[in-house]
Amino acid sequence: MSVASRTDVAFQQCISPRCGATFSIDEVHTSCPVCSGLLDIAYDWDRSRPPSSFHFFEKKWTRRSDPLAFSGVWRFHEMLPFAPPEKVVTIGEGQTLLAVSDSVGAFVGTRPGRLHLQYEGLNPSGSFKDNGMSAAFTHARMIGAKRAACASTGNTSASLAVYCAVTRLMRAIIFIGSGKISYGKLSQALDYGALTIQIAGDFDDAMARVKEVSSRLGIYLVNSVNPFRIEGQKTIMYRVLESLGWEVPDWIVVPGGNLGNSSAFGKAFSEMKHVGLIDRVPRLAVINAAGANTLYELYHHRGLRWQKGQVDLSPACHYYDELDRDKKKANTIASAIEINRPVNLTKCLRALEECDGVVREVSEQEILDAKAQVGAGGLGCEPASAASVAGAKQLVAEGVIDRDERVVCVLTGHQLKDPTATVAYHTTDQSLFNDVLGSRGVSRASFANRAITVGNRIEEIIQAIDLYALG
């Protein structure tokens, strides 16, 4: 099968059914020029004719010397057929892992064999962002962009920087807020040579500025308002299904920041159902941090719903006005989801409706305890990722998720992204604990693995090992 691609099968379309305006994929938009809503990449599936069976994708495993068959994103090219193969940009993203974890499952409350962790920390830059970045870069290459920019809590900038460094296709310009980025992530952007602009403000401020600057200077914007990013992130779900022998799980649980991932997952499942690859979609759970809980607030307390596209956004506008009036800023140790104005809000509402979704918020304590359990289970993650596990635990306790159901928690970023949070949790140094965690209302480290301090004497060391490692 050849990939019939480009303008004959792919176009951009406003997600609002009231507007529905369409645009060529040769154009660059980060919002609908007619109504300023979000844009989708849409396909004429009748013309592009995606494979009728998943085994088509499996066969590509035998062609791993072909970079397009090797990539965990482009192996599924037929499900995002907007680019001609010769324009595709890949640096080997998407070699990720779905692992059953009975120890994390016991913590969450599911029966053995049921809890799965989709470990996206294995991507080249250490987070799921590379899935979307390879797709955005591909589009940037199609239209000949020379500079790309993003606002970032850290991982988008790390991803943009590594794609620029490896491919040399564009110059990276990243906008970060002051004091909010973890060293693991900042070090990547600096090391990979990105032009790094730190502005006095938080992520939401950086996002507003980068949009203005990009449109004034004609710089290609790679935040997840870029609809091509979302196309790449769909592939996380194809890989989940692939790892499950193409069976649809009962639940997908994902942290919610800018809500690009949850939006992408919903789109992936809707499209697979539309083209007949699956006959049912899983349920979706989107988990906010309590300190950055816009989706939770709007969904639970202000009745915001997609309503088949007839969404009334006035509750969101009022809420944002209140945030401004009260000078309320997002605040959570899960810095990757420390976002109060999620740019993909409406797409996420659509995904929640299409996947019979739920929204929860989790505390800093719940996030850190879940993170420690994930680490102890062997696939460490950063705090934001652990929100998915903490959220799954809540949903099992409520009886919303049944203990027998098959649950996939997406671990969005690698453990080494934020060593400060990990060390502060496990530390014996009370002032470090207080500085980093106590100040956030975290009162205990229930699963801390504390270092044992001994003198520089062989007997003391042997005694400690006998005592703690049980002979």
Ligand SMILES: *Cc1c(COP(=O)(O)O)cnc(C)c1O
């Ligand atoms: C970006 C990011 C998120 C948030 O994802 P959204 O798609 O913006 O909701 C969560 N976890 C990590 C590690 C991230 O880098």
Ligand SMILES: [Zn+2]
């Ligand atoms: Zn529109």
